[in-house]
Amino acid sequence: xxxxxxxxxxxxxxxxxxxxxxxxxxxxxxxxxxxxxxxxxxxxxxxxxxxxxxxxxxxxxxxxxxxxxxxxxxxxxxxxxxxxxxxxxxxxxxxxxxxxxxxxxxxxxxxxxxxxxxxxxxxxxxxxxxxxxxxxxxxxxxxxxxxxxxxxxxxxxxxxxxxxxxxxxxxxxxxxxxxxxxxxxxxxxxxxxxxxxxxxxxxxxxxxxxxxxxxxxxxxxxxxxxxxxxxxxxxxxxxxxxxxxxxxxxxxxxxxxxxxxxxxxxxxxxxxxxxxxxxxxxxxxxxxxxxxxxxxxxxxxxxxxxxxxxxxxxxxxxxxxxxxxxxxxxxxxxxxxxxxxxxxxxxxxxxxxxxxxxxxxxxxxxxxxxxxxxxxxxxxxxxxxxxxxxxxxxxxxxxxxxxxx
Ligand SMILES: [Ca+2]
Ligand SMILES: [Ca+2]
Numbered sequence: 001x002x003x004x005x006x007x008x009x010x011x012x013x014x015x016x017x018x019x020x021x022x023x024x025x026x027x028x029x030x031x032x033x034x035x036x037x038x039x040x041x042x043x044x045x046x047x048x049x050x051x052x053x054x055x056x057x058x059x060x061x062x063x064x065x066x067x068x069x070x071x072x073x074x075x076x077x078x079x080x081x082x083x084x085x086x087x088x089x090x091x092x093x094x095x096x097x098x099x100x101x102x103x104x105x106x107x108x109x110x111x112x113x114x115x116x117x118x119x120x121x122x123x124x125x126x127x128x129x130x131x132x133x134x135x136x137x138x139x140x141x142x143x144x145x146x147x148x149x150x151x152x153x154x155x156x157x158x159x160x161x162x163x164x165x166x167x168x169x170x171x172x173x174x175x176x177x178x179x180x181x182x183x184x185x186x187x188x189x190x191x192x193x194x195x196x197x198x199x200x201x202x203x204x205x206x207x208x209x210x211x212x213x214x215x216x217x218x219x220x221x222x223x224x225x226x227x228x229x230x231x232x233x234x235x236x237x238x239x240x241x242x243x244x245x246x247x248x249x250x251x252x253x254x255x256x257x258x259x260x261x262x263x264x265x266x267x268x269x270x271x272x273x274x275x276x277x278x279x280x281x282x283x284x285x286x287x288x289x290x291x292x293x294x295x296x297x298x299x300x301x302x303x304x305x306x307x308x309x310x311x312x313x314x315x316x317x318x319x320x321x322x323x324x325x326x327x328x329x330x331x332x333x334x335x336x337x338x339x340x341x342x343x344x345x346x347x348x349x350x351x352x353x354x355x356x357x358x359x360x361x362x363x364x365x366x367x368x369x370x371x372x373x374x375x376x377x378x379x380x381x382x383x384x385x386x387x388x389x390x391x392x393x394x395x396x397x398x399x400x401x402x403x404x405x
Contacts, residue, residue: 014030054110056372056393061362066318066405069360072398073103073112079389079396081176081229081308082379083128083135087150090379090396091118091135092185092389093128095174100125100137102153102397110385110398116153118146125172126229127177129185131213138187139172141166143215162215167192167202173225176307176377178316181238183209188242190227193273195247197284206271208242224268224293225260230308230377235323237351239263239296243306246275252335255279257306258297259325259346261352267294297346298353303332304340308377314384317401324348326359328375328388337363341371343378343388 030380078097127138144159172190231242255275270293331340341364363373373393
């Protein structure tokens, strides 16, 4: 498959279009397979006919002193989970778009030069992970493996099917996946509902499972997890931390979403009986008390939809940010006034949370209740800068720090 978008050629084309007024309404650029709708949208929306260098109003974003944000890649339709290959390829999954991308910055200026389509027409391929030269892609019920993928980005071989027998329910069926420090692949299975207890039908519902990289030795690792779409391992302890999305239809401010921490296999995190460590479920709460379950490290805002979570272990950000947990909050979909749509920071003292505060916000216009972006996943690059994916802005951002910025 072909590279379908290069920023430089896009800019040249837009300038060319403005000069000649010749490509109104066209969706294709010279030498391209397809161009994302947002590119056309930006073109259509330019009242003065000025060529944009970015589709996105980055000046609206608020960052702490000394931090800057720019786009690493744009027009990445529906960009969701990210995984980095050892040769510097950024793999990006999507949900409804059915696509998996491979993004290359070939000249090292932290601006994407190539976006390859590794796969299309997959079933909500949200999850991507990388191990031993192979890209793993999680669909709803199937796990695919693309061996030696970085050697064949423009023409990948057919993937191997690692398994195809996970639950097929679409409700919370899209997956985040990642390899742990134990070499195992962790694969969550969301609750197939807002609130329900269906473990008698399939004991994997509302759990995090894990397996060896060939798909063998599958087991349930954590229980009572409603829908985690982001997890990572603590750089010092090697223990797993995960976000969980709280239930709906209990009002605007209850229950909290969660940042959790697993210290042993088999721990139960409360769903569907207890939320946020203290909130008894109105339907299932009488069956088991909150004291039966592991409470969150930090209750997060209700409905903020926390997804990707990462610890800063790099050398770029200042000391005050080191070792703390960054969380991408995708934002609420059914709250009366929207919340989330930001990246937050949970500062830690060991395993104890000491603060929960915004790191970057401004994607949401609170007055208009409209957002130009929704953060999904986070990934620290080797230089210590932070990538953020956005499935509404169709972008990958890069956050840098320099004293005096
Ligand atoms: Ca570049
Ligand atoms: Ca919980």
